[in-house]
Every structure is written in C-alpha cells, then in structure tokens.
Amino acid sequence: MRIEQRVVVVTGASRGIGAALARELRKHGARLVLTARNEEALRQVGAADDVLVAGDITEAATRRRILDEALNRFGRVDLLVNNAGVGHYRSSLGAESEEIRALWELNFFAPLELARLAVPQMLRQERLPDAGEAGMVVNVASIAGKVTLPWFSMYSASKFALCSWTEGLRMECWSQGIRTLAVCPGYVRTDFQSNALSGTPPVLSAASKERFAITPEACAKAVCRGIQRNKRTVVTPLSSWALVAAARLLPGIVQHRLARINGTA
Numbered sequence: 001m002r003i004e005q006r007v008v009v010v011t012g013a014s015r016g017i018g019a020a021l022a023r024e025l026r027k028h029g030a031r032l033v034l035t036a037r038n039e040e041a042l043r044q045v046g047a048a049d050d051v052l053v054a055g056d057i058t059e060a061a062t063r064r065r066i067l068d069e070a071l072n073r074f075g076r077v078d079l080l081v082n083n084a085g086v087g088h089y090r091s092s093l094g095a096e097s098e099e100i101r102a103l104w105e106l107n108f109f110a111p112l113e114l115a116r117l118a119v120p121q122m123l124r125q126e127r128l129p130d131a132g133e134a135g136m137v138v139n140v141a142s143i144a145g146k147v148t149l150p151w152f153s154m155y156s157a158s159k160f161a162l163c164s165w166t167e168g169l170r171m172e173c174w175s176q177g178i179r180t181l182a183v184c185p186g187y188v189r190t191d192f193q194s195n196a197l198s199g200t201p202p203v204l205s206a207a208s209k210e211r212f213a214i215t216p217e218a219c220a221k222a223v224c225r226g227i228q229r230n231k232r233t234v235v236t237p238l239s240s241w242a243l244v245a246a247a248r249l250l251p252g253i254v255q256h257r258l259a260r261i262n263g264t265a
C-alpha cells in the first residue's frame, strides 16, 4: 500500500517504536493522527499538521474521539497502526487477575475495537485514485506472538491472539480490499521493559536479547517496507525467523531451553 497522502492513525506514538513510526511515516508523506496518554510527549513527536489525540485507548470514548478527530480534519482514515502495548513479566499463576485483564485490554481489545471503528470507515469512503486497496490495519505484535516466552507468558498469549486475529481479519475482508499486517519485532531498544505493568525479565534473557537488539528507527523502517509491499507479516530483525522456525520444528527442545532461561526447568 502506498503511504504518501494516506491518513494514518498511530497509537502509542508518544515514545519508542510509535514515535519512530510517526517520524518514518511522515518522511513517506503520510497525514498523521497520533495518539497516546501523555499529551506533552505527543506534542514533542507531532508536527504542525498532525492531529494529536491524548487519551487512554482502553476507554471507548477515547477510541471514538480518535476516529472523530481524524475525520474532522482529514475526512478519511486509510491506515490504522495499532502499536500501543505493554509488557508483563509475571507468571500465569503469580499475577493478579485484574493485571492480566488490563494487559489484554491494551494489547488485544483496544486494537480490535479501534479496527471495528476504522475498517467500516475505510470501506465507506471513496478510494483514492491511485489506491489498489480500501485500507490497512497494522498490528504491532511481537516475536512473543510467534514463540511463547515463559518470562511473560500472559504477554505472549495476548500477542499470539493479536497475530491470529490479524490473519482472521485479512481473510474476513479479503474481497473488500482491506489488508492486514502483523509486525513481530524481537528486542527493540525502547523503555518497554521498564514500562511493563509489573515484574522484570530474567537477567540471562536480557543479556542475550541485547545481542540481537535493533533501534526503534530500524523497526519503523521495516514496518513501512511491509506496508508498501502489502506484507502479511514483518519479523524484525530477520534473524528472529530462525527462532520461529526452531520453535515450529523442535518445540520440545526450544521450550526446554526457554524454561531453563526462565529458571523453571
């Protein structure tokens, strides 16, 4: 899908991957609607022509406001980038139920509900003259949405669900011209780990992840390439596909190794 002149909603745009994505999409000529809770941080990322919407996307009123403000300013929405998300380094049995539900509200239900507002709008509006498709939904999942990581298995489960729904939505809307893309980054150098709802990752995994770490800018470039090439999945860095393949081909060995890293085998 072309990015130039498209109206793109980016959630979690106040820092990290979302802020880098906003900058990269702007370079490609997108018209931006940026959203996150921290209004001041959002202003630092936004440019004069961007629409900025401060609010918590787990609230229905915020989600409605994002779409309304996009339509008021630009009259259309072409791309929804569901990027906002949070980590959670606690075990399934050790975490409080409320915390697990809060994780799912942000990582799964907010993207779903935003798409349920944005996709009907994409289908209602007239296609741009150079458009081959009606619109696109990009869901920023994680490598943990392809391989279950035991130090945040609740987070993994939410990202697996996000990946699965990304595929489901694509197949549901196949003939209507809605594209979907699941983005599965490995470790990206942001404050994601310190912003987790609770808990900390095992020390060993932090060291080994750092070896393969990429910058948010590199991640944003990979996402934009994926959008332009109508990809179904972007795994970044590419070397992470090796872990995905190993987990598919040798699940017992990989799971035992991951449980050892987690200190539970």
Ligand SMILES: NC(=O)c1ccc[n+]([C@@H]2O[C@H](COP(=O)([O-])OP(=O)(O)OC[C@H]3O[C@@H](n4cnc5c(N)ncnc54)[C@H](OP(=O)(O)O)[C@@H]3O)[C@@H](O)[C@H]2O)c1
Binding pocket: 011, 012, 013, 014, 015, 016, 017, 018, 035, 036, 037, 038, 039, 041, 055, 056, 057, 058, 083, 084, 085, 086, 087, 106, 140, 141, 142, 143, 184, 185, 186, 187, 188, 189, 190, 191, 192, 193, 195
């Ligand atoms: N960093 C990594 O290693 C990594 C790896 C794989 C996948 N990911 C995924 O990439 C995405 C971005 O992560 P990141 O590394 O950029 O993390 P981050 O630096 O912690 O950024 C998270 C973003 O989400 C926003 N956000 C959090 N809760 C929100 C809420 N309730 N309502 C609205 N916005 C909210 C934050 O802004 P406010 O606080 O201003 O609301 C912030 O802009 C996430 O979905 C994450 O799961 C990250």
